[in-house]
Amino acid sequence: MTASSTRRTTAAHSRLAAVGAIAVAGALMLTGCGDQTKDNGSESDTAASAPLAGKLPQSIRDKGVIKVGSDIAYAPVEFKDGSGQTVGMDPDVAAAMGKQLGVDFQFENGTFDTLITGLRSKRYDIAMSAMTDTKDRQEGIDSDTGKKVGEGVDFVDYFTAGVSIYTKKGDDQGIKTWSDLCGKKIVLQRGTVSEDLAKAESKKCPAGKKIAIEAFDNDQQAQTRLRAGGAAAGSSDFPVAAYAVKTSGGGKDFELVGEQVEAAPYGIAVAKNQTQLRDALKAALEAIIKNGEYEKIMKKWGVTDGSVQEATINGGK
Secondary structure, eight states, X not given: OOOSSSOSOOOOOOOSXXXXXXXXXXXXXXXXXXXXXXXXXXXXXXXXXXXXXXXXXXXXXXXXXXXXXXOOOBTTTBEEOTTSOEESHHHHHHHHHHHHHTOEEEEEEOOGGGXXXXXXXXXXXXXXXXXXXXXXXXXXXXXXXXXXXXXOEEEEEEEEEEEEEEEETTBOTTOOSGGGGTTSEEEEETTSHHHHHHHHHHHHSOTTOOOEEEEESSHHHHHXXXXXXXXXXXXXEHHHHHHHHHHGGGGTSEEEEEEEEEEEEEEEXXXXXXXXXXXXXXXXXXXXXXXXXXXXXXXXXXXXXXXOSSOEESOOO
């Protein structure tokens, strides 16, 4: 989600249920206490099954869980399937990283524009929600006011995506670029890069022809509004817009218009003071890129165009 210069895209989830968390935590506690009398092979077994477990902070190893803040309504990145399970690209990437680290990634749903606040308050250990890595987010700057509102976060970048515009199928109203939205209404998710772009473009429009912007808590609400004829266009990150075009109404509801813009990395957000956790996540991402699991996940969700070849910290501009 390309969010506010913050792009969710930045412009938004279990992710993996905590199955086996108790067993993992128990094994780690035995190892941490140095009790070799009950299971002399526990350390070697853990090293074999989760080779990067030792890189995590001890507090997370003890819990066996990484709590993930996410807006779980952004298919195909993260969303609920028909049975209510959290699925998508992000949960799959997290699960693969969890195997390397010996922990479960437990996804908790929240609105996109509150995820960094939740990270700051320690409600979550990380935020993973198609969040675009931007300098403003790294530095804790409010993109609307330019004022510092927090200490910022670090990002472990794992994907690249741009922002797209889509319209009702067969009714593009001549929209091909952002400037074509002047005098029209666009729907989008609040706090995303899409919203930032719409606001910036509206300032360039002639007097009396500003862009009417209607922002929602999640992208699905915006799609519903557009589907009902309540706007001329919608905008979201390219993989999300493309998925909506392909699946909504069996492919009969929407169409993409123009080219995607503002290509930027998605990052896993980590508090500035959690450098050990950040570096452990980077190592796990590098491991699944190297062993091929990462690319299999990208192919599964049809998003290989955004694949990265290496893990990067704070690569956003």
